[in-house]
Amino acid sequence: MAAFQPHADLPPPSTTTGAIAWVRQNLFDSPLNGALTLLALYLLYLTVPPLVDWALIKADWSGSRSEDCSKAGACWVFIGVRLNQFFYGFYPEAEQWRVNLTIALLVAFILPLFIKRFALKQWLGAVMLAVYPVVAFHLLVGGSFGLEHVETSKWGGLFLTLVIAVVGMVAALPLGILLALGRRAENMPVLKALCVAFIELWRGVPLITVLFMSSVMLPFFLPEGMSFDKLLRALIGVALFESAYMAEVVRGGLQGIPKGQYEAADALGFGYWKSTILIVLPQALKLVIPGIVNTFIALFKDTSLVLIIGLFDLLGSIQSANSDTNWLGFSIEGYVFAACVYWVFCFGMSRYSQWLEAKLHTGHKR
Amino acid sequence: MAQLPDTAGLPAKPAFWNDPRIRAIVFQVLVTAGVIAVGVYLVRNLLHNLEVRGISTGFGFLSNRAGFAVNQSLVAFDESSSYGRTFVVGLLNTILVSALGIVLATVLGFVIGVARLSRNWLVSTLAAAYIETFRNIPLLLQILFWYFAVFLNLPSPSEALSVGDTVFLTLRGLYLPRPVPEAGFAWTMFALAAAVAGVILLVRWSRRRQERTGEIFPAFLVSAALVIALPLSVFLATGSPLGWVVPQLEGFNFTGGLSVIPELGALLMALSIYTAAFIAETVRAGILSVSHGQTEAASALGLRRSWTLRLVIIPQAMRVTIPPLTSQYLNLTKNSSLATAIGYPDLVSLFAGTTLNQTGQAVEVMAMTMAVYLTISLVISLFMNWYNARMALVER
Numbered sequence: 005m006a007a008f009q010p011h012a013d014l015p016p017p018s019t020t021t022g023a024i025a026w027v028r029q030n031l032f033d034s035p036l037n038g039a040l041t042l043l044a045l046y047l048l049y050l051t052v053p054p055l056v057d058w059a060l061i062k063a064d065w066s067g068s069r070s071e072d073c074s075k076a077g078a079c080w081v082f083i084g085v086r087l088n089q090f091f092y093g094f095y096p097e098a099e100q101w102r103v104n105l106t107i108a109l110l111v112a113f114i115l116p117l118f119i120k121r122f123a124l125k126q127w128l129g130a131v132m133l134a135v136y137p138v139v140a141f142h143l144l145v146g147g148s149f150g151l152e153h154v155e156t157s158k159w160g161g162l163f164l165t166l167v168i169a170v171v172g173m174v175a176a177l178p179l180g181i182l183l184a185l186g187r188r189a190e191n192m193p194v195l196k197a198l199c200v201a202f203i204e205l206w207r208g209v210p211l212i213t214v215l216f217m218s219s220v221m222l223p224f225f226l227p228e229g230m231s232f233d234k235l236l237r238a239l240i241g242v243a244l245f246e247s248a249y250m251a252e253v254v255r256g257g258l259q260g261i262p263k264g265q266y267e268a269a270d271a272l273g274f275g276y277w278k279s280t281i282l283i284v285l286p287q288a289l290k291l292v293i294p295g296i297v298n299t300f301i302a303l304f305k306d307t308s309l310v311l312i313i314g315l316f317d318l319l320g321s322i323q324s325a326n327s328d329t330n331w332l333g334f335s336i337e338g339y340v341f342a343a344c345v346y347w348v349f350c351f352g353m354s355r356y357s358q359w360l361e362a363k364l365h366t367g368h369k370r
Numbered sequence: 371m372a373q374l375p376d377t378a379g380l381p382a383k384p385a386f387w388n389d390p391r392i393r394a395i396v397f398q399v400l401v402t403a404g405v406i407a408v409g410v411y412l413v414r415n416l417l418h419n420l421e422v423r424g425i426s427t428g429f430g431f432l433s434n435r436a437g438f439a440v441n442q443s444l445v446a447f448d449e450s451s452s453y454g455r456t457f458v459v460g461l462l463n464t465i466l467v468s469a470l471g472i473v474l475a476t477v478l479g480f481v482i483g484v485a486r487l488s489r490n491w492l493v494s495t496l497a498a499a500y501i502e503t504f505r506n507i508p509l510l511l512q513i514l515f516w517y518f519a520v521f522l523n524l525p526s527p528s529e530a531l532s533v534g535d536t537v538f539l540t541l542r543g544l545y546l547p548r549p550v551p552e553a554g555f556a557w558t559m560f561a562l563a564a565a566v567a568g569v570i571l572l573v574r575w576s577r578r579r580q581e582r583t584g585e586i587f588p589a590f591l592v593s594a595a596l597v598i599a600l601p602l603s604v605f606l607a608t609g610s611p612l613g614w615v616v617p618q619l620e621g622f623n624f625t626g627g628l629s630v631i632p633e634l635g636a637l638l639m640a641l642s643i644y645t646a647a648f649i650a651e652t653v654r655a656g657i658l659s660v661s662h663g664q665t666e667a668a669s670a671l672g673l674r675r676s677w678t679l680r681l682v683i684i685p686q687a688m689r690v691t692i693p694p695l696t697s698q699y700l701n702l703t704k705n706s707s708l709a710t711a712i713g714y715p716d717l718v719s720l721f722a723g724t725t726l727n728q729t730g731q732a733v734e735v736m737a738m739t740m741a742v743y744l745t746i747s748l749v750i751s752l753f754m755n756w757y758n759a760r761m762a763l764v765e766r
Contacts, residue, residue: 030491037490044492191390194398198405208747209740210704212718220732224419225412276390305508312510312711319511326518339515343507350506 059340070331082334083341086325090341093160093316099152102143103163109139110170137174156235160316162345164235168242168307168317173300175243180250181289185280187251188258199251206248211306214241219313238310246303253295257288290364297357301350308346318342416733423730431729432457438724440715442631456725460717461742467637467716468703474642475702476695479649486654497650504647510708512644517636517712524632527623536616544630545617552611561604562597569593633714637706645702652698656691657683689761693754700750704743717742 019025032038062077065084073079083090092100113132116122144167147153159167186192186199206214218241223231261284269279289296311320322342326335386392420427432454440447444462447455485497504512524541525531531539538545576587605612617627660683668678710719717739726735 030489033489037488037493040488040490040493044490044496047496192394192398195401198401204748205744208744210707210718210743212707212710213722213736213740213743216718216722217736220726221736224416224732227415228419228422301506305506308508308510309708312708319508319514323514336515336519339511339519342511343515346508346511347503347506351502354502354506 070334073334075333078337078340079334080337082325082331082337085331086321089161089321089325090318091161092163093321094158095154095160095163096152096158099146099154102146102151102154106140106143107163107166109136133174156233159235161321162318164310164315165304165307165317165319167235168239168310169300169304171239172242172246172303172307175239176246176250176299176303177296179243179247181254181285183247183251184254184258187255203248203251206245207252211242211245211309212312214245215309215313217241234313235315238313238315242303242306242310246299246306249299249302250296253292253299254288256295257290257292258284260291261288293364294357294361297353297360301353304349304353305346318345420733425730427733429734431731431734434729436725436728438728440720442634442715453725453729457717457721457738460715460720463714463720464703464706464709464716464718464742467634467641467706467709467714468699470638471641471645471702471706472699474638475645475649475698478642478646480653482646483650483653483657486650487657501647501650504643505651507644509640509644509705510711512640513637513708513712516639517633520639521632521636527619530619530624536614538617538619538624540624541632542623542629543632544635545624546628546630547614547616548626548628550613550615552613554608554611557608558601558605558611562601565597565600568596568600572596631714633709633712636712637709637714641702641705645698645705648698648701649695652691652694653687655694656687659690660686692757692761696750696754696757700747703746707743 019028031041058077060077062074064073064077064079064081067073067081068085070079070082072081088097088100092103095103113128113136116128117125122128142148142151144159145154145156183199183203186195187203189196189199215238218237219234222237226232265283265287266279269283274283307317308319310317311323314320316324319342322338325331326338433452435449436451436453436456437449439449440456440459442463443459444466445455445458447459482497482500485493486501488494488497522541524539527538527540527542530545536547572593573589576589580586615626617624617629664682664686665678668682669675673681706716707718709716710723713719722735722739726732729735
């Protein structure tokens with residue numbers, strides 16, 4: 005007698021798995037959704053093909069003069085010719101290795117901090133905070149160790165954007181932490197009031213008025229004959245402005261620490277600074293990493309405002325290239341290029357913060 | 371057993387330099403003294419510098435003749451107007467662009483925020499792409515793009531893009547027909563005011579009735595019908611007393627009709643598109659913050675889907691959404707100061723720019739400008755605190 009031979013399993017009906025089912029479930033599961041899908045497809049049809057056509061297919065890539073561009077599509081020649089200026093501003097070409105070296109050093113210092121198993125992170129961080137700014141300053145400004153002096157008025161392009169952003173971040177975070185601690189100091193009402201006034205004052209006004217202040221007003225407040233570098237004034241303005249926003253983010257973190265942590269630190273006999281640095285801040289900062297990164301992103305975008313007070317950051321150098329009479333009519337290409345650069349930096353930071361958030365999220369997820 | 375150290379000889383209180391209260395007082399005195407010292411130093415420098423440069427202090431300059439023209443003003447302004455008037459013009463222009471921007475950004479942001487949560491994969495992906503694109507590009511770049519790359523590349527007035535020969539779009543701006551009220555139009559306005567008053571009473575009555583009896587009155591539909599139908603019927607009954615002045619091409623430019631300068635257009639586009647991306651995220655976070663159990667409980671009670679949304683989800687989502695939404699509005703208002711990059715005559719561009727340069731009264735002008743923004747943000751944060759207190763969950 006033949007053993008029972010089961011039939012081979014039938015494949016699931018084609019309407020429940022695979023591409024067709026996915027389309028039915030996600031795009032056409034109701035008449036309204038079907039209509040929306042068609043509308044979205046029509047919008048894509050209207051925008052994407054002309055865009056690809058303009059940016060890639062009909063674009064001109066090679067050449068060195070504006071006559072090399074056919075005007076049928078994007079003229080990337082314009083970007084290619086100006087690329088050096090967009091990156092370095094008017095930094096002398098023979099000295100640009102110094103900028104590259106500074107950036108390479110920064111990357112070399114920061115990368116190990118992201119490696120999980122690297123044990124000496126704190127030491128490296130401390131060395132970086134103490135040594136790197138000095139090295140970077142001497143490399144970029146020059147005038148010592150046989151390096152030629154480069155005026156900050158020649159700095160520009162993406163390099164200047166990065167300088168403002170990095171200095172702003174490095175200065176704003178500690179300042180913001182101090183302001184937040186001051187705002188939470190219930191036993192010192194005067195200090196608290198000063199911190200609140202400082203934070204609310206900066207947060208209440210637009211950055212552009214702060215930059216106006218630093219460029220128009222600051223000379224009035226200094227002794228006669230004393231003057232600051234224009235870039236330094238902008239840096240101070242940006243750092244103070246962002247520190248107020250940072251303070252509010254850190255305050256959120258401080259409020260998220262349960263009272264028991266403070267009491268436990270007190271019970272262990274820790275003083276104010278010990279309990280703050282060893283117990284409270286590590287937890288509070290971890291809580292608000294997304295907020296801190298968001299402030300960094302806002303700062304990075306805000307650096308573009310320095311063009312209004314006459315510094316040639318990435319956007320500023322694009323804007324000045326657009327008004328070059330040999331290259332009139334290519335402003336769209338310039339803006340698109342700048343938008344892509346800014347976008348890559350900001351999107352990268354926001355993705356990193358989302359990844360961190362997910363990594364640090366220890367609660368329950370639905 | 372270990373011997374405890376003998377504490378009998380030690381003082382019961384710590385030394386005074388270890389007492390936290392005394393430390394706090396000393397520290398605060400030092401900080402205050404430092405702040406005052408720096409303040410006095412700066413003010414002395416300021417007064418000295420002003421004296422050296424021969425700049426008189428005070429607000430007397432506000433009544434001097436300005437002597438320049440402004441390309442957009444909501445109040446009458448010409449070259450004989452005073453500097454004080456430029457402050458009013460700038461402030462009104464800031465308020466105009468902020469108000470229009472807030473309306474546009476809210477509409478766009480809500481649509482995109484809801485689209486982001488759609489079950490339709492394509493729609494939600496497109497919404498996500500919109501958010502991620504416009505949120506990560508600096509606003510100033512977007513403003514410059516709209517102004518220099520879009521609005522200034524529009525055709526000249528003689529080759530204007532037109533819609534039915536009534537609306538014209540040129541590089542000098544957007545020209546719209548201007549409504550001119552004729553005799554009897556006031557009745558329509560009265561009818562509109564009456565309808566609005568009626569709606570307020572109706573909403574109050576329906577809410578009270580709902581609280582008393584639990585019955586829902588379709589207040590929204592009825593009020594919408596009232597607001598539209600009553601003025602419209604009066605308008606038609608009085609014989610449509612409204613004329614239109616259509617812009618005409620005369621010489622090199624259009625005259626007549628309403629005109630929107632390209633600076634305003636570019637600023638408005640950039641501000642609303644940029645802020646809408648943030649508002650969309652706020653809306654999404656608000657809707658997601660209402661736990662799924664609420665939806666399940668509502669359907670367990672037999673509520674219809676549309677009612678679940680209106681009576682359960684939206685009221686709770688609003689509590690989470692309103693505070694960040696207000697701060698987005700505040701951001702938009704502050705960001706409108708970027709107008710100075712393209713020369714839209716707002717408060718910063720006109721008053722803290724042109725007026726400051728012409729008069730040299732930097733301290734007074736900057737103080738007035740900053741005071742305006744500070745007042746706006748303080749008023750908004752007071753409103754927010756009031757709203758938070760009103761909407762906070764009352765736990766029993």
